Amino acid sequence: MTRKTITRADLCEAVYQKVGLSRTESATLVELVLKEITDCLERGETVKLSSFGSFVVRKKGQRIGRNPKTGKEVPISPRRVMVFKPSAILKQRINSEPDGKDGSKENGKEGGRDNGK
Numbered sequence: 001m002t003r004k005t006i007t008r009a010d011l012c013e014a015v016y017q018k019v020g021l022s023r024t025e026s027a028t029l030v031e032l033v034l035k036e037i038t039d040c041l042e043r044g045e046t047v048k049l050s051s052f053g054s055f056v057v058r059k060k061g062q063r064i065g066r067n068p069k070t071g072k073e074v075p076i077s078p079r080r081v082m083v084f085k086p087s088a089i090l091k092q093r094i095n096s097e098p099d100g101k102d103g104s105k106e107n108g109k110e111g112g113r114d115n116g117k
Helices: 009-019 022-040 088-094
Strands: 046-047 054-062 061-066 073-076 077-088
Touching: 009 022, 022 046, 022 054, 077 088
Parallel strands: none
Antiparallel strands: 046 054, 054 077, 061 073
């Protein structure tokens, strides 16, 4: 399986091909959607995309960490982090085979049991 990184340009091209907007309008649309998501996350809001997942901002309090090289304790300041929680539909889609089967024979395993391969 070849891994590919999807870029903004790829998203713009997909909108251009599938929606029929001009390339400039497609790029503007993609940028507006990404900006809206980013602005909501900056404000600490949860972004839920149906059948895709949720981007959630969580607050982490101050804690004591340890430098693994020296063993010295170091305070870690409070911060906000973003996590992505995929929807059940997305999880099901990424775990199914490309032809629509459920992927239970993946990696030589069937039904969750090792079949000796």
